[in-house]
Amino acid sequence: MHTFKVNKSDDSTNARLGEFTTPHGVINTPIFMPVGTNATVKAMTVENLHATGAEVILSNTYHLYLRPGSAVVKQAGGLHKFMGWNKPILTDSGGFQVFSLGQLRKISEEGVKFQSHLDGSYIFLTPESVTGIQEDLGADIIVCFDECTPYPATRAYTESSMEMTHRWAKRCKDAKTRGDQALFGIVQGGMFGELREQSAKEIVSIGFDGYAIGGLSVGETKDMMREMTEAVVEHLPKDKPRYLMGVGTPLDVVEGVMRGIDMFDCVMPTRNARNGSLFTSNGKVVIKNARYANDYTPLDENCGCGTCKNYTKAYLRHLYMAKEILSPILNTIHNLTYYLNLIKRIREAISGGDLNKLRDEIKENEQASLLLSGDKPG
């Protein structure tokens, strides 16, 4: 039920244009997936989400398993019906969330025992149970249960963790019963190029509908992230989609695309929106800044989203200061439109053969923003 087709490969980079066909429609790649943790992309109605240009969203297995429970979602007819989103959905495996629990979880070959962050109850998840949960949720694309190797980690720990992830990947594939869901394998291997290569080869040898790169964007440098991405992609088949999990900034995304990545997800546009940190063609706008109190211009004159077409920075600042619910709504509409428009421009640049030029523009924009915010450059 899933097919992936590469329509064009860039001449000077590893970027490619593709079409990933799922039971809920075609995803044009490269693509960015907004994050809808609790079966809702925070602050977005489905109508607003469609207007941003979103083609596929990510939802979190860990959160939905705890609340409302995968049985509730299954009984509702699956995630699409439950949340009213009729385009493709990808669910993660919950591995990242479970392993983020630190002392609250205990790993064994069989699976992971942990305490719910909601009520402290003990839960045991295995590759088999997580696959079953994702089948209940019913996303178009599901992923293997893996250990997201912590950062930093020794080579010995990373290697042994990676090997368990490989055994779990096989168990997930064996546990899969539904034929209408694509299953992605996850490549681990920490910050060791050799292990990344080994992991890619082993996961590919098991054979999946697509390949995810996990364990990056966890605190390493941007150079390291790019080096590890390259180490993996080299050993992935060209005819399957590649997904760089949890990445990233606009620059991370275009750099990933140039290294052959097709899919991305990140909470950055949605979370930053709620914090009043807004992406624009002139760099980042921190909307609470007093300078915007009397600024009657649109947030971004080059943006066609409903927020930029209908409101001024003065109004957006007022809503933010008054803690009005409309603030995260309008900000999220804009930030997601910015990201979806960016990925569309990336696709157009691949098509037109000027991806390097677009990358330079994105880099300049990021540097302008970093100078403004005082953050360290990436």
Next chain:
Amino acid sequence: MHTFKVNKSDDSTNARLGEFTTPHGVINTPIFMPVGTNATVKAMTVENLHATGAEVILSNTYHLYLRPGSAVVKQAGGLHKFMGWNKPILTDSGGFQVFSLGQLRKISEEGVKFQSHLDGSYIFLTPESVTGIQEDLGADIIVCFDECTPYPATRAYTESSMEMTHRWAKRCKDAKTRGDQALFGIVQGGMFGELREQSAKEIVSIGFDGYAIGGLSVGETKDMMREMTEAVVEHLPKDKPRYLMGVGTPLDVVEGVMRGIDMFDCVMPTRNARNGSLFTSNGKVVIKNARYANDYTPLDENCGCGTCKNYTKAYLRHLYMAKEILSPILNTIHNLTYYLNLIKRIREAISGGDLNKLRDEIKENEQASLLLSGDKPG
């Protein structure tokens, strides 16, 4: 620029159908006005607000004066442009908010000195300054600065307060400079029928574009509220719109209509929505109730709003429990649609001559809800 026309008067009650024409369009009366305190109806985009059937909204002078400041709104081109709402707006005078401050305010003949609830700074408001602020905000309908008499109050206090309100009403009218705004006088008089009559006559003798009844729905019984409404309406001119401020429940609204009221506003549909208390044709639904965890039916099968058409109670409960922003959004879409649909049905019932039947239905619905919630009947 404002005209009010009564198209039909009910045979068996004081209800009437009217058209109130403003610079931003015609309001069909009776009408319910959603409350948009901070230049936004909480949780609503303008598109969602239009979809509820809202014809006019109320915004709060007190809140906007403190934040973002009336100068900001004026410079934006007025409230309509600032918030992107192109239909009529009414601003209150801030009297209710200022007098709610209790020990934080000091009343004199000249005006009221009070401390801002935002930063504690001292502010002095007079009938003249409040009229000027409302001219800066630029609503279609503005109201006089009054003292909202506290409840309970002695007859002596109520009378002296009312008399000051009359003098302030005259000052507001004299201070008005814009010709494109309708100015409403406010009738006070507490819970004393004679004073209500006296206040109505004096406010009418000053002469306004419409008449508001203030100081009700402040803790008195429903019977008292209805008695005071009757005492006032009897002395109001038939050719001007009548507005019962801050009212109320669906039953309060229809009972008000039957007594000759044309306009209502209340935070109930919007505030209850955020608390997960939802109006339906089968009575109130408290969405957090565990019984809805597996309820895959719409919130209200008789409602055509986006929430009822696209989502189940199980999903609405999940959003509420997960504290997702989409929860107040979908709940507010429904509750406002319920209220706007109710007032539309009231207009149709006046037209069809069966308003008493509709009142009985609304009363039954309210009693069913009260039995469920354990509240006292009104």
